[in-house]
Amino acid sequence: xxxxxxxxxxxxxxxxxxxxxxxxxxxxxxxxxxxxxxxxxxxxxxxxxxxxxxxxxxxxxxxxxxxxxxxxxxxxxxxxxxxxxxxxxxxxxxxxxxxxxxxxxxxxxxxxxxxxxxxxxxxxxxxxxxxxxxxxxxxxxxxxxxxxxxxxxxxxxxxxxxxxxxxxxxxxxxxxxxxxxxxxxxxxxxxxxxxxxxxxxxxxxxxxxxxxxxxxxxxxxxxxxxxxxxxxxxxxxxxxxxxxxxxxxxxxxxxxxxxxxxxxxxxxxxxxxxxxxxxxxxxxx
Amino acid sequence: xxxxxxxxxxxxxxxxxxxxxxxxxxxxxxxxxxxxxxxxxxxxxxxxxxxxxxxxxxxxxxxxxxxxxxxxxxxxxxxxxxxxxxxxxxxxxxxxxxxxxxxxxxxxxxxxxxxxxxxxxxxxxxxxxxxxxxxxxxxxxxxxxxxxxxxxxxxxxxxxxxxxxxxxxxxxxxxxxxxxxxxxxxxxxxxxxxxxxxxxxxxxxxxxxxxxxxxxxxxxxxxxxxxxxxxxxxxxxxxxxxxxxxxxxxxxxxxxxxxxxxxxxxxxxxxxxxxxxxxxxxxxx
Numbered sequence: 001x002x003x004x005x006x007x008x009x010x011x012x013x014x015x016x017x018x019x020x021x022x023x024x025x026x027x028x029x030x031x032x033x034x035x036x037x038x039x040x041x042x043x044x045x046x047x048x049x050x051x052x053x054x055x056x057x058x059x060x061x062x063x064x065x066x067x068x069x070x071x072x073x074x075x076x077x078x079x080x081x082x083x084x085x086x087x088x089x090x091x092x093x094x095x096x097x098x099x100x101x102x103x104x105x106x107x108x109x110x111x112x113x114x115x116x117x118x119x120x121x122x123x124x125x126x127x128x129x130x131x132x133x134x135x136x137x138x139x140x141x142x143x144x145x146x147x148x149x150x151x152x153x154x155x156x157x158x159x160x161x162x163x164x165x166x167x168x169x170x171x172x173x174x175x176x177x178x179x180x181x182x183x184x185x186x187x188x189x190x191x192x193x194x195x196x197x198x199x200x201x202x203x204x205x206x207x208x209x210x211x212x213x214x215x216x217x218x219x220x221x222x223x224x225x226x227x228x229x230x231x232x233x234x235x236x237x238x239x240x241x242x243x244x245x246x247x248x249x250x251x252x253x254x255x256x257x258x259x260x261x262x263x264x265x266x267x268x269x270x271x272x273x274x275x276x277x278x279x280x281x282x283x284x285x
Numbered sequence: 286x287x288x289x290x291x292x293x294x295x296x297x298x299x300x301x302x303x304x305x306x307x308x309x310x311x312x313x314x315x316x317x318x319x320x321x322x323x324x325x326x327x328x329x330x331x332x333x334x335x336x337x338x339x340x341x342x343x344x345x346x347x348x349x350x351x352x353x354x355x356x357x358x359x360x361x362x363x364x365x366x367x368x369x370x371x372x373x374x375x376x377x378x379x380x381x382x383x384x385x386x387x388x389x390x391x392x393x394x395x396x397x398x399x400x401x402x403x404x405x406x407x408x409x410x411x412x413x414x415x416x417x418x419x420x421x422x423x424x425x426x427x428x429x430x431x432x433x434x435x436x437x438x439x440x441x442x443x444x445x446x447x448x449x450x451x452x453x454x455x456x457x458x459x460x461x462x463x464x465x466x467x468x469x470x471x472x473x474x475x476x477x478x479x480x481x482x483x484x485x486x487x488x489x490x491x492x493x494x495x496x497x498x499x500x501x502x503x504x505x506x507x508x509x510x511x512x513x514x515x516x517x518x519x520x521x522x523x524x525x526x527x528x529x530x531x532x533x534x535x536x537x538x539x540x541x542x543x544x545x546x547x548x549x550x551x552x553x554x555x556x557x558x559x560x561x562x563x564x565x566x567x568x569x570x
Contacts, residue, residue, distance in 0.1 A: 183540075216563070248472045269478070275505075
């Protein structure tokens with residue numbers, strides 16, 4: 001199959017490596033000529049160009065740009081596609097993406113491969129990045145069944161864990177497990193930095209170990225990603241933040257009231273439930 | 286030197302292993318005869334007993350029981366000690382410990398070796414647990430200089446990073462980097478579990494990966510430890526929780542107002558500051 005990839009970063013480049021290894025012809029488009037050259041060198045694409053016209057022969061196009069560039073990119077891309085071309089994206093938010101792109105292209109399927117690492121760019125692309133990782137597809141009642149099957153047929157052989165859900169369900173789920181943790185963790189760092197006593201702040205920095213390191217990790221990450229989550233998933237994130245604040249308020253009240261029994265019950269419940277989130281589930285049948 | 290250790294768990298047992306390897310004679314006391322036997326087998330002590338009378342020849346006693354047992358243990362221990370015996374503890378909270386034990390024993394030095402792992406008990410004890418880890422001593426204006434020097438002389442050869450501070454400074458510092466993270470992380474798990482839509486909750490569990498895993502780790506840990514932090518470090522924890530809630534409220538307001546510039550500035554500040562907490566400082570001169 002002829003596969004187009006727009007945006008040759010970590011995700012686009014890694015998809016190219018994997019899809020080529022499964023026998024597809026991969027055509028890549030990047031705004032930068034140097035990225036196109038590097039993608040060819042790395043074997044992530046068969047051919048690459050700064051022009052979207054390269055994709056006129058594509059059967060399927062993966063849109064791998066940042067969320068903020070998707071709308072304009074698709075408007076520019078559409079004149080080059082045949083109506084049979086299936087368009088899918090890899091954005092980490094789905095409600096906004098589907099509402100924006102579905103009216104523009106009938107053969108559109110929202111998607112979100114949940115893989116990555118802290119590196120970015122074509123040089124970070126790697127084989128097998130998506131192996132055993134969740135790959136969420138968010139078709140709506142308007143999405144053609146054949147388009148869904150086409151995307152499934154491409155990503156299932158990469159040994160992804162495939163899920164289907166409504167775009168809003170996806171956004172609520174990732175608000176809990178991906179976007180809320182960033183905000184919770186960011187507020188931890190910010191509040192520690194507010195310590196007014198210089199000696200205490202210095203001591204805190206010196207004594208911080210694995211507990212602080214893990215809890216603060218995602219809050220100390222890429223600021224653009226954090227802003228993107230808040231911007232494109234605002235409703236679901238606010239919904240999660242509000243529930244979180246309620247729980248925090250309850251906990252603060254329990255500490256203030258010295259209600260150790262209630263705090264212990266809360267922590268026991270957490271300890272019991274957390275493995276349901278962190279143990280990898282089996283592949284969907 | 287004759288060293289007494291009361292409480293032969295992970296910390297007490299590991300101290301015994303290290304101190305014996307530095308040529309000291311180590312006498313251990315546990316409430317359980319089986320623990321005494323195991324400590325001898327493991328080489329953590331030269332001799333062990335369920336009776337505190339074993340410690341009558343000790344030059345220094347390390348109190349390694351849980352915080353809740355310290356007061357009663359010291360009252361029971363005192364009749365067996367000579368007045369020259371230096372008493373120190375390893376509790377993770379210092380204000381309460383020092384206020385409780387200092388009036389009972391003139392030669393008392395508060396201490397907190399900040400090492401550990403998820404295991405507990407004598408079988409988890411290991412050589413070198415304290416190597417390169419912070420060891421905080423919290424003497425007051427009442428603490429005899431010689432007692433401080435004696436404890437330093439024992440723990441410095443273990444290649445610990447030695448710090449001195451006031452007990453309340455210690456408690457404020459660990460509230461930020463150890464106790465607040467537990468409460469922040471616990472509230473994250475609890476709020477995710479509050480998702481009312483079963484499909485979304487199931488999806489959240491399936492999609493959770495390293496971001497959620499790291500941010501939720503300490504909040505899903507040992508409930509007794511969490512309660513202990515809240516109970517014995519209540520004032521400092523409430524102080525940190527209050528600042529944290531203010532930051533969370535500011536962030537929620539910024540998301541609600543779509544103030545992406547402010548959120549980006551906040552996240553950039555975090556990204557820049559976090560390494561000051563997570564990079565290990567050099568040994569104190």
